[in-house]
Amino acid sequence: MPKVLIADDLSPAAVDIFKNRGIETDIKVGLSKDELIAIVDQYDGLAVRSACKPDADVIAAATKLKVIGRAGIGVDNIDIKAATAKGVVVMNTPFGNAVTTAEHAIAMMFAAARQIPAADAGTQAGKWPKKNFVGVELSYKTLGLIGSGNIGSRVAERAKGLLMKVIAYDPFLTEERAIELGVEKVDLDTLLARADVITLHTPLTDQTRNILSREALQKTKKGLILVNCARGGLVDEAATKDLLESGHIYAAAFDVFAEEPAKEHALFGTKNFVATPHLGASTVEAQENVALQVAEQMSDYLLSGAVTNALNMPSVTADEAPRLKPFIELAEKLGAFAGQVSDHGFDEVIIEYEGEVAELNRKPITAAALAGLLRASRGDVNMVSAPAILADAGVKLSETKTEDSPVYDSLMRIKVKVPKTANSEESGWRSLAGTVSAGRPRVVEVKGMPLEGDFSPVALYINNIDKPGFIGALGAMLGEAGVNIATFHLGRQDAGGEAIALIGIDSEPPAEMTAKLDALPHVRYAKVLHF
Numbered sequence: 001m002p003k004v005l006i007a008d009d010l011s012p013a014a015v016d017i018f019k020n021r022g023i024e025t026d027i028k029v030g031l032s033k034d035e036l037i038a039i040v041d042q043y044d045g046l047a048v049r050s051a052c053k054p055d056a057d058v059i060a061a062a063t064k065l066k067v068i069g070r071a072g073i074g075v076d077n078i079d080i081k082a083a084t085a086k087g088v089v090v091m092n093t094p095f096g097n098a099v100t101t102a103e104h105a106i107a108m109m110f111a112a113a114r115q116i117p118a119a120d121a122g123t124q125a126g127k128w129p130k131k132n133f134v135g136v137e138l139s140y141k142t143l144g145l146i147g148s149g150n151i152g153s154r155v156a157e158r159a160k161g162l163l164m165k166v167i168a169y170d171p172f173l174t175e176e177r178a179i180e181l182g183v184e185k186v187d188l189d190t191l192l193a194r195a196d197v198i199t200l201h202t203p204l205t206d207q208t209r210n211i212l213s214r215e216a217l218q219k220t221k222k223g224l225i226l227v228n229c230a231r232g233g234l235v236d237e238a239a240t241k242d243l244l245e246s247g248h249i250y251a252a253a254f255d256v257f258a259e260e261p262a263k264e265h266a267l268f269g270t271k272n273f274v275a276t277p278h279l280g281a282s283t284v285e286a287q288e289n290v291a292l293q294v295a296e297q298m299s300d301y302l303l304s305g306a307v308t309n310a311l312n313m314p315s316v317t318a319d320e321a322p323r324l325k326p327f328i329e330l331a332e333k334l335g336a337f338a339g340q341v342s343d344h345g346f347d348e349v350i351i352e353y354e355g356e357v358a359e360l361n362r363k364p365i366t367a368a369a370l371a372g373l374l375r376a377s378r379g380d381v382n383m384v385s386a387p388a389i390l391a392d393a394g395v396k397l398s399e400t401k402t403e404d405s406p407v408y409d410s411l412m413r414i415k416v417k418v419p420k421t422a423n424s425e426e427s428g429w430r431s432l433a434g435t436v437s438a439g440r441p442r443v444v445e446v447k448g449m450p451l452e453g454d455f456s457p458v459a460l461y462i463n464n465i466d467k468p469g470f471i472g473a474l475g476a477m478l479g480e481a482g483v484n485i486a487t488f489h490l491g492r493q494d495a496g497g498e499a500i501a502l503i504g505i506d507s508e509p510p511a512e513m514t515a516k517l518d519a520l521p522h523v524r525y526a527k528v529l530h531f
């Protein structure tokens, strides 16, 4: 039974889902990094929010881990590169808390415009500080959105309801979408120059870090209201303090900080500064949404291989998963075949899909083929890590598909280009094709030669020149070595030409026997394969 560690405060709804799906859970919130490292190897899944930080060290210690589920949107607390390299899927819940966070941004905008927290504190302290709190109106003011994705667009809808004019800076916002949202698309400098209120809604990435730098903040209009409910690290906090103190920024409201939890901060106590402790997503509704969603997604992946909202793997719906399964198996095995016969590596891969398989969701199938292909040389590679490893190695990958498949309902072919070596037989393209028959993967073509067979767990692959007596001699050689033949598949180009044999065997042959075989004059290549 898979086991999941819930390492941040998640709604109990998540535990119920895991339990109903037959997944064991442990809840351990607030672990230190060392405590997490000490236990993470027990788990197949890790469910987090923003407090737990599965970094490269944690991921390195997570020997069984298959999936990290983020009950929320931002994944900057997770080392996705390390997870990908280790074959761990990282998934989030991209919409579950968007409304709640947009509402918090609007609440923060009003809190800043009218200084509600300070007014509240003064009133409840018995001061009746009516004269101290003369705020600003928001109607007809210009709201500058930095980032107009799920949350930003919801903020825009609400701001328009408040009669604000909305302008947006987002390099991925199309003109059509801007029209649909009723916002004006502008560049960052224009936004800085025109906005009365700026609110940030981008992820924290290398591109967005410090997007509101001191220099950028200095370009804003005097009297600015600044709202950050996205991530600390997007705004220069020291510059915000200086500009609040100088009166250039009228008010700022931050839900997020560069260092969290922010128990002490230079901004705390600054006039017209409002703070909340990363509450953007904290409503009953949002927490229930994200907990349910993450638990369902993680369970689906752990139990059926369905992938939803993964940041490092193509999606596979629960309906698709059973249909894709045999092709994923075929792809892995064809890839493994190609990888094992490419002793000198490869610099290009082509994957061809014919017939019905061409109409399926091919991305996970291709990822599986690459995993099989790389495993022979790289060891523990899976569908998550394989595409990134291949790209890092600079190997060219292309894919073709045709609806016609002359012989089989579905055919998948993997071609790898092996570099030129001293042995000319070894260079050029290696090509292997297979199909799924009665739900089982079958090899149907090797080096362009038809050969129908299964993928035995241990197989002897021989590429030879077709000569009378060779098969008999081979059988005798295996018999002498005490190796039992389970299946025997042959293929050849023409009589007396290039031939291949794929022989399923019940046990590992002695190394001397393979060496003896390889040394035979009419044997071009012999290798024991494992599937």
Ligand SMILES: NC(=O)C1=CN([C@@H]2O[C@H](COP(=O)(O)OP(=O)(O)OC[C@H]3O[C@@H](n4cnc5c(N)ncnc54)[C@H](O)[C@@H]3O)[C@@H](O)[C@H]2O)C=CC1
Pocket: 072, 073, 074, 075, 094, 097, 098, 101, 146, 147, 148, 149, 150, 151, 152, 169, 170, 171, 172, 173, 201, 202, 203, 204, 207, 208, 229, 230, 231, 255, 256, 278, 279, 280, 281, 282
């Ligand atoms: N305070 C809180 O509790 C919460 C904070 N968040 C934060 O809000 C962020 C945004 O969430 P969503 O709107 O759901 O994400 P999203 O992915 O739907 O939207 C992000 C937008 O930022 C834009 N963007 C990317 N790079 C940009 C750049 N350099 N300049 C301007 N725009 C850029 C993207 O094109 C996209 O439209 C999350 O990544 C997360 O960090 C999310 C939920 C709760």
Ligand SMILES: O=C(O)C(=O)COP(=O)(O)O
Pocket: 049, 050, 051, 071, 072, 073, 074, 075, 097, 278, 279, 280, 281, 282
């Ligand atoms: O979903 C997000 O990106 C958030 O920032 C919410 O964070 P939290 O789950 O409340 O720690």
